[in-house]
Amino acid sequence: MDLNKKFTPETWPDNPETATFEAKNKFVGFWLFLGGETILFATLFATYLALKNKGPANLEFSTQELYELPLVFVMTMLLLTSSLTSVYAMYHLRNYNFKKMQLWLGITAFLGLGFLILEVYEFYHYVQLGFVYSNSAFSSAFYTLVGTHGFHVAIGLVWITLLIFRNAKRGLNLYNATKYYTFSLYWHFIDVVWVFIFTVVYLMGKVG
Amino acid sequence: MSSVAQKKGFGSWLWDWLTTVDHKKIGILYLLGGGFFFVLGGIEAMIIRIQLAVPNSDLISAGLFNQIITMHGTTMIFLAAMPILFGFMNAIMPLQIGARDVAFPFLNSLGLWMFIFGGLFLNISWFMGQAPDAGWTSYASLAITSEGHGVDFYAIGLQIAGGGSLIAGINFLVTIINMRAPGMTYMRMPLFTWTTFIASAMILFAFPPLTIGLFFLTFDRMFGANFFDHAMGGNTIIWEHIFWIFGHPEVYILILPAFGIFSEIFSIFSRKRLFGYTSMVFATVLIGFLGFMVWAHHMFTVGLGPTANAIFAVATMAIAVPTGVKIFNWLLTMWGGSIKVTTPMLYAIGFIPSFVMGGVTGVMQGAAPLDYQLHDTYFIVAHFHYVIVGGTVLGILAATHLYWPKMFGTMLNETLGKVTFWFFFIGFHMTFLIQHWLGFWGMPRRVFTYMDGQGWNSANLISSVGAVFMAIGVIVLLYNIIMTSVKNVPVANDPWGDGRTLEWAIQSPPLYYNFTQTPLVRGLDSVWIEKQEGNESGITPAVPVQDIHMPHGSIIPIFMTLGMFIAGFGAMFREETSWGLPLLVFGLAWTFVCMAIRSLKDDLGYYVPKEEILEDMKRERGRK
Numbered sequence: 001m002d003l004n005k006k007f008t009p010e011t012w013p014d015n016p017e018t019a020t021f022e023a024k025n026k027f028v029g030f031w032l033f034l035g036g037e038t039i040l041f042a043t044l045f046a047t048y049l050a051l052k053n054k055g056p057a058n059l060e061f062s063t064q065e066l067y068e069l070p071l072v073f074v075m076t077m078l079l080l081t082s083s084l085t086s087v088y089a090m091y092h093l094r095n096y097n098f099k100k101m102q103l104w105l106g107i108t109a110f111l112g113l114g115f116l117i118l119e120v121y122e123f124y125h126y127v128q129l130g131f132v133y134s135n136s137a138f139s140s141a142f143y144t145l146v147g148t149h150g151f152h153v154a155i156g157l158v159w160i161t162l163l164i165f166r167n168a169k170r171g172l173n174l175y176n177a178t179k180y181y182t183f184s185l186y187w188h189f190i191d192v193v194w195v196f197i198f199t200v201v202y203l204m205g206k207v208g
Numbered sequence: 209m210s211s212v213a214q215k216k217g218f219g220s221w222l223w224d225w226l227t228t229v230d231h232k233k234i235g236i237l238y239l240l241g242g243g244f245f246f247v248l249g250g251i252e253a254m255i256i257r258i259q260l261a262v263p264n265s266d267l268i269s270a271g272l273f274n275q276i277i278t279m280h281g282t283t284m285i286f287l288a289a290m291p292i293l294f295g296f297m298n299a300i301m302p303l304q305i306g307a308r309d310v311a312f313p314f315l316n317s318l319g320l321w322m323f324i325f326g327g328l329f330l331n332i333s334w335f336m337g338q339a340p341d342a343g344w345t346s347y348a349s350l351a352i353t354s355e356g357h358g359v360d361f362y363a364i365g366l367q368i369a370g371g372g373s374l375i376a377g378i379n380f381l382v383t384i385i386n387m388r389a390p391g392m393t394y395m396r397m398p399l400f401t402w403t404t405f406i407a408s409a410m411i412l413f414a415f416p417p418l419t420i421g422l423f424f425l426t427f428d429r430m431f432g433a434n435f436f437d438h439a440m441g442g443n444t445i446i447w448e449h450i451f452w453i454f455g456h457p458e459v460y461i462l463i464l465p466a467f468g469i470f471s472e473i474f475s476i477f478s479r480k481r482l483f484g485y486t487s488m489v490f491a492t493v494l495i496g497f498l499g500f501m502v503w504a505h506h507m508f509t510v511g512l513g514p515t516a517n518a519i520f521a522v523a524t525m526a527i528a529v530p531t532g533v534k535i536f537n538w539l540l541t542m543w544g545g546s547i548k549v550t551t552p553m554l555y556a557i558g559f560i561p562s563f564v565m566g567g568v569t570g571v572m573q574g575a576a577p578l579d580y581q582l583h584d585t586y587f588i589v590a591h592f593h594y595v596i597v598g599g600t601v602l603g604i605l606a607a608t609h610l611y612w613p614k615m616f617g618t619m620l621n622e623t624l625g626k627v628t629f630w631f632f633f634i635g636f637h638m639t640f641l642i643q644h645w646l647g648f649w650g651m652p653r654r655v656f657t658y659m660d661g662q663g664w665n666s667a668n669l670i671s672s673v674g675a676v677f678m679a680i681g682v683i684v685l686l687y688n689i690i691m692t693s694v695k696n697v698p699v700a701n702d703p704w705g706d707g708r709t710l711e712w713a714i715q716s717p718p719l720y721y722n723f724t725q726t727p728l729v730r731g732l733d734s735v736w737i738e739k740q741e742g743n744e745s746g747i748t749p750a751v752p753v754q755d756i757h758m759p760h761g762s763i764i765p766i767f768m769t770l771g772m773f774i775a776g777f778g779a780m781f782r783e784e785t786s787w788g789l790p791l792l793v794f795g796l797a798w799t800f801v802c803m804a805i806r807s808l809k810d811d812l813g814y815y816v817p818k819e820e821i822l823e824d825m826k827r828e829r830g831r832k
Contacts (some may be wrong), residue, residue, distance in 0.1 A: 003810065003812070008258055010787065019387075020349070021757075024386055025311040025312065025382050025387075027384050028380040028381075028382045028385055028386055029311060029312060029379070029381075030313075030377055031460075032378050032412055033378055035412060035413070036374060036378070036412045036413065036415070039412075039413050039416040039417060039829065040416035040419060040420055042419060043416065043417045043420040043421075043450060043453075047420070047424070047435065047450075050443060050446055051435065051441065051442065051443065051446075053433075054441030054442070054443070055440060056439060056440050056441060056733065057440035059441065060751045099242075107268050116558055119685040133432060133433060134431075134432030134433065134434065135442070136434060136440055136441045137435060137437070137440050137441035137442035138441060139434075140427065140428075140433035140435055140442075141435065144424070144427065144433070144435075146315075158800075159807075162804060162807060162808060163807075166807075166808050175812065182792070
């Protein structure tokens with residue numbers, strides 16, 4: 001592959017993310033990886049549901065009292081919006097508009113960072129209350145499930161930051177188009193997992 | 209290329225192997241690593257059998273016995289059987305579909321080194337005072353109270369090796385989906401490719417639960433979590449579910465590739481098309497699917513209730529149907545065939561009754577009420593050794609003889625091969641057949657010794673003598689390998705003379721880019737078809753000779769894995785030492801830096817020029 005090949009929006013392929021042989025492999029491989037990740041989170045969800053509100057005899061924390069929906073709602077909005085902005089970025093990727101793509105990805109990363117900061121605040125707040133990791137089976141399951149998701153967000157942020165800076169000077173080519181595209185797949189996946197966390201952990205924790 | 213290679217010194221030879229991304233070399237490395245651990249696990253098995261040969265034996269202590277049985281099981285499953293199968297998948301599957309390499313050569317290397325470092329991590333426990341001692345299933349109630357660092361080695365070592373397996377699984381899947389040669393439709397794929405495909409799909413969905421289970425165990429033991437601690441609201445049964453949701457598919461991950469290997473062997477040495485190819489494929493897919501539906505049959509006595517037990521009992525017995533389909537297809541492949549009893553064929557013929565016996569005892573245990581009687585007795589030990597040794601290990605030994613010439617360019621001695629077979633086969637049945645009765649007579653599994661006068665003495669002695677036979681068989685095989693390598697008599701493309709699939713139409717060992725021209729596939733058993741139609745080369749090229757794109761080697765996989773290895777020690781000694789936490793952070797940071805380097809540095813590969821390929825083709829013609 002020639003990285004120096006110059007494209008115009010007219011010569012840029014319709015599906016740049018799968019335009020080369022290696023790109024097709026990465027594309028399929030990443031989808032399969034997300035399949036495995038789905039099972040990984042499913043296991044965490046199942047364990048959380050089994051251990052929800054379970055602890056030693058004098059457990060003082062329950063989902064009803066602990067969770068604060070307004071904060072979680074703001075986090076949800078940030079992450080859902082970041083998924084939308086990554087769609088805009090992919091729209092510009094397909095139209096060979098590098099500057100706008102970078103801009104939208106920057107906004108995506110910014111929103112993701114906002115989510116992560118709020119999550120750290122949320123955890124910090126719980127720890128201040130005494131709901132630490134080793135407090136109970138419930139606390140372990142909660143922090144492991146939500147924390148694994150947060151860890152995925154952090155990985156995604158590092159990933160997209162590296163991509164944005166690495167390619168800032170050289171623009172789009174068929175080598176990095178797939179990298180951008182798989183990032184967006186990953187980001188959507190994280191978003192979907194969060195939708196389930198919001199529902200299963202927080203909403204069902206309040207009313208279920 | 210090859211003339212340059214001969215002038216290299218030891219350093220660059222070693223560098224070449226450490227950085228290789230060539231699927232054939234990685235296959236050989238998997239075979240070496242897996243072979244090493246197979247011998248190690250075998251030595252552990254011998255110690256077990258020597259200890260149990262006579263009653264009231266005090267050769268080894270109860271604690272050491274627990275460590276040895278734990279490490280025997282863990283080593284054989286994760287570090288011997290799977291890697292050796294990965295070795296054959298790597299070396300052969302891309303050749304069977306007419307590909308030049310796997311889809312992700314870099315990840316292939318990463319998976320290999322994760323297996324090797326994970327295996328080393330696990331076995332370093334022997335030198336650090338305590339090996340894991342909670343059984344290969346490491347049930348949580350035992351595992352979280354096990355003292356010392358034994359179980360920590362288990363949790364982290366398997367985490368690293370398991371990650372490698374997941375990577376390999378995804379890699380094989382994409383290879384088969386995207387990289388088949390023109391004309392190689394799914395229903396023209398050789399059976400070994402099919403079983404690799406299904407086993408890889410099972411790896412993709414079975415290993416993430418193991419990852420999570422091991423993390424829970426790690427967090428419970430090292431970071432104060434309470435997943436399995438009943439006093440803190442935890443539930444130890446969660447581990448059993450998670451482990452078996454992984455563990456049951458795992459046994460099919462082990463057996464399906466062996467089924468594939470035997471399918472190839474029956475077809476080659478009966479000189480007949482595989483009987484019922486379509487039903488064979490369908491049965492493979494069905495076994496893969498049902499394999500995920502039966503995990504709770506390992507937990508009948510836990511007390512899940514009669515409804516759950518009944519459902520899982522029926523699902524378990526249902527697996528016997530597609531397996532039976534396969535058995536009959538193999539028998540009917542031989543029926544009317546022109547059979548040549550070579551060493552691989554001998555293994556294949558021996559496999560059928562052995563595996564059927566293992567399958568039948570499996571259905572017996574599938575009946576939940578009977579399982580209450582058989583649970584935790586030697587009957588179980590006999591059963592799973594009949595399926596794993598009688599299926600997977602016989603398959604591995606058969607494949608070793610079958611594919612040795614393709615992988616190494618020289619043929620294992622057939623006479624010694626048959627000697628190995630008979631020692632191993634007789635020893636295997638001698639060791640494990642009698643254990644069914646030991647189970648009926650009430651001998652529990654996992655006991656380090658037993659009292660005199662319970663009627664178990666002679667049966668145990670017979671079993672131990674059988675183990676010696678198996679050991680002799682393996683020693684003969686090792687001798688065979690050494691002698692063959694020393695003599696190193698080169699062989700032709702198709703040393704067995706009846707190869708049917710693409711790997712037998714290229715050189716042994718293949719050129720580093722495999723095919724000079726990508727082949728055109730016109731049907732099942734394409735080389736056989738070409739030869740029947742008078743095309744001696746066995747291949748019709750799909751494209752003219754052209755430049756070939758190849759990936760660069762890389763040292764990054766080893767360094768990336770090294771980071772995880774270091775982080776593992778950090779996590780383990782985090783609480784008792786001051787350097788534990790910094791080491792954990794350092795190891796993880798190291799791995800992430802390696803990942804960043806891999807991501808930031810463009811790696812576009814290189815082209816093998818057309819001239820070099822034409823040169824190789826000319827030399828190949830000259831050789832004939």
